[in-house]
Amino acid sequence: MRVPGEILMVGTAFGVGGDFEDMVLDTATLRIAFGLMALVLVLLFYFSAYRITRSPYSGWWCLALLFFLTGSACFLLDGTVHQIWANPLGNVLLVHGGVAVWAGARSLRTVPPPKWAFTGIPLVTLVASVLDNPATNTWSGGPVFLAAMSVSIGLASRELWRLEPGYSRVRIPMAVSAGGLAVFYFFRWVAFLFEGQHGPTFTTVFGSAVTTLVTMVLLVVVSFSMAALSSEQQTRALRVVASRDDLTGLLNRKAFVDLAAELLSDRTITRGSGALILADLDHFKTVNDTYGHAAGDIALQRFAEACTDTVRSTDLVGRYGGEEFVLLIPGASAERAELIAEEISRRLASAPTVDGMEMPTASYGISTYDAGTAEVDSVIAAADAALYVAKSGGRNRTARSDRLL
Structure with missing residues (x-):
């Protein structure tokens, strides 16, 4: 099963769902611990980054985390009568989170996100989930969901690599982290296609404590790097304002x-x-x-x-x-x-x-x-x-x- 009453808030936010029966700690403890960590990061990013710098990058990341958290919350309803609508909604919210990560990366180059990304990708995910028996299948639309997450986060990694070399050095660990997560989703998608949700590789490799530990490391990297990139973006924006004529937008x-x-x-x-x-x-x-x-x-x-x-x-x-x-x-x-x-x-x-x-x-x-x-x-x-x-x-x-x- 995808999340048989044992989903982890942050784990599922980054696609780390599945079976945690081999975990030493009970799932309730892990769920609370990861949920608190994600909530702290949302508050940290908002008050220490977005509220101070008002940088688009930090704003997109706060939005992405909110999507991840609300999507994870939807999966908590799996196994209940609400699963029929909560499961597809959870998929859509998580995909929105992945797209928000991509949009944040694009904002560092002052490039707006494509409008179709927030409509087309989640819509395809929703249709696939609704048509795949969400009332009984906790992995409804699984292949499309995993592919959408891999693509959106992979595009975010590409945007970070495309930043000019003069940008903050933390762009490199951010790009590596996003790229690694996109590769993880890709192999998870492959395992799901070949073995299904109950396959040994899918349930052990992608649902193990190792995956949870990797997610924790990624969150730590993001917490430091995101704040640095937000400050750099705000500094560059101020430089542009100081060098531009207000009326024409040309150099002063x-x-x-x-x-x-x-x-x-x-x-x-x-x-x-x-x-x-x-x-x-x-x-x-x-x-x-x-x-x-x-x-x-x-x-x-x-x-x-x-x-x-x-x-x-x-x-x-x-x-x-x-x-x-x-x-x-x-x-x-x-x-x-x-x-x-x-x-x-x-x-x-x-x-x-x-x-x-x-x-x-x-x-x-x-x-x-x-x-x-x-x-x-x-x-x-x-x-x-x-x-x-x-x-x-x-x-x-x-x-x-x-x-x-």
């Missing part, structure tokens, strides 16, 4: 200059050459005076979007101040920078407006740098001089510093 002036200086000093990037574009919206004050400051904000946002939609994700785009913007294009020539400026203007002109507002035009100053350029300030100053020429020449045009007399 200081962040742009700092990152540009790093790129100029790195000779491995396109041999240290590239172009810088300094842009200024023409007659921006007129936009504010005619249509209001809200319209002016829209114009700034549309220009920022035109810039980011035109350049590569590896290029730098920042709001230099007011209606001035700056772009650093590593590897670009002056001619390429001119084409980029033209494309930005084209996108701005076709951007949607409100209340009949006419988008302003833009003027651009372009300068280039090479491996011998030491200071980013000199590159910006050259582009600024070119921009002054473009503004003086009638605006809505581009000027290059290498063509100035």
Whole structure:
């Protein structure tokens, strides 16, 4: 039987159900001990991680643990008249927990979880459980349940491995733990398919005290690593806020200059050459005076979007101040920078407006740098001089510093 009145709260939360008849301690004692451990972890994660950092990762983990605990509680009703609905519900809640673990791992890369994961995977699990005689079969939908858990937790491990190396080192034990648990579920699924729920391998290897001990170790690893990753996620979020312009979402002036200086000093990037574009919206004050400051904000946002939609994700785009913007294009020539400026203007002109507002035009100053350029300030100053020429020449045009007399 799956959980013949002897389910362990945390054991089943991580899929460690089955027969514990060989355990030295009685099952009631173990159930209370593991249940208290899981409850303590939920409270610990909430008060020491999520409530303090408000990091999405810690939030997802708190949600995952709640799914695991409530799913386990449903299995306590096995052997009663409520088993017919409690057993499928327990499967669905545990699968939701696995998906929440995956969603938490994705949040570390600021990637939202796919919507189908919280509907499709649990729905398939529910259908399989309902169609497999849940009133009498405590392992109703077992193969689908085990496969769903293996896949969801395996995907969580993959997301943790995909984190950039600069992330907290605890991502490695987290990825190993999740990967090991996914492999465990996989072999458990294989044993279930070949032997069934009463098979010797399935009941001894995957329902033994060793499995319970492994679960305890995983919980300890998670408790330390999750808190560290949550703090790291919050720290990175604060860094992003500190480096971004509130209105446009682009790099602010200081962040742009700092990152540009790093790129100029790195000779491995396109041999240290590239172009810088300094842009200024023409007659921006007129936009504010005619249509209001809200319209002016829209114009700034549309220009920022035109810039980011035109350049590569590896290029730098920042709001230099007011209606001035700056772009650093590593590897670009002056001619390429001119084409980029033209494309930005084209996108701005076709951007949607409100209340009949006419988008302003833009003027651009372009300068280039090479491996011998030491200071980013000199590159910006050259582009600024070119921009002054473009503004003086009638605006809505581009000027290059290498063509100035």
